[in-house]
Amino acid sequence: MIFNNPSDICEFYINEVIKQGDTVVDATVGNGNDTLKLSNAVGENGLVYGFDIQEQAIEAAKKQNYKYSNVIFLNHSHADMDKYIIGEVSAVIFNLGYLPGGDHNISTKYETTVSALEKAMKLLAPGGTVITVIYRGGDSGFEECDGVVEYIRGIDYKRFNVLLFDYISRPKNPPMVCVIQKK
Numbered sequence: 366m367i368f369n370n371p372s373d374i375c376e377f378y379i380n381e382v383i384k385q386g387d388t389v390v391d392a393t394v395g396n397g398n399d400t401l402k403l404s405n406a407v408g409e410n411g412l413v414y415g416f417d418i419q420e421q422a423i424e425a426a427k428k429q430n431y432k433y434s435n436v437i438f439l440n441h442s443h444a445d446m447d448k449y450i451i452g453e454v455s456a457v458i459f460n461l462g463y464l465p466g467g468d469h470n471i472s473t474k475y476e477t478t479v480s481a482l483e484k485a486m487k488l489l490a491p492g493g494t495v496i497t498v499i500y501r502g503g504d505s506g507f508e509e510c511d512g513v514v515e516y517i518r519g520i521d522y523k524r525f526n527v528l529l530f531d532y533i534s535r536p537k538n539p540p541m542v543c544v545i546q547k548k
Contacts, residue, residue: 371498374530374542375399375458379406382494382546386410387455390488392443392481393417393473396465397426399458400436409433414450416443419471422464443473443481446488453490461509462500475512482516486525486545495545501538510541517543524548 368374383389385408391400394417403413413436417423423438439449443459459481463472485495501510520527526546532539 368530371530371540371542374544375496375498376402378494378496378544379403379456379458382456382492383407383411384455388412388450388452389414390446390450390454390457390485391415392446392457392459392485393461394422394426394438395460396422397429399460400426401429401431403456403458404431404433404436407435409435411435412437414439414446414454416441416446417464418442419464419467421467442477444477444484446481447484450488453493454485454488455490455493457485457488457493457495459485459495459497460500461498461513473509475509478509478513479516482513482545486520486547489547491547493547495543497543497545499541499543501540507538513543514541517545520545 366377383406387407389403391403394400394415400415415436415438420440423440461473463469499510501507517527528544530542
């Protein structure tokens with residue numbers, strides 16, 4: 366498979382890691398595109414938890430064409446996922462930054478993102494994966510990117526494999542994708 370963009374990387378891992386009946390998390394629902402992919406991947410017997418702090422995002426996601434009724438939308442921070450999820454999950458997806466077409470003053474922040482990543486890793490089943498698309502540039506993207514990359518560099522390699530995909534030859538600060546897999 367050729368990874369032309371971050372969505373290709375996410376799709377690859379969704380197809381490789383997630384099975385019918387799994388429980389997964391969309392930590393940043395946004396417009397619901399990843400939520401829909403996750404819903405289809407886990408099927409009617411699976412479960413998707415979708416978090417977003419903006420009601421506008423939750424409403425946009427609900428307008429997606431869901432084949433199953435397997436999504437629980439939570440108008441809460443991804444940093445609170447441990448308060449809502451019981452048991453292990455096979456995958457967690459983050460798309461950092463702000464809601465496409467939304468208010469740029471409302472975006473993910475380094476502190477809550479790192480807290481959410483820590484909680485996501487604790488929820489993972491063995492072989493489970495956290496996929497994080499890190500947007501840099503613009504408003505607060507550079508600061509969050511630097512902090513998240515510094516954090517992931519310190520993750521215990523004995524417990525997790527950590528990969529960082531970076532389109533280093535592309536101009537204009539392209540997004541990076543971090544994949545954290547529990548051993």
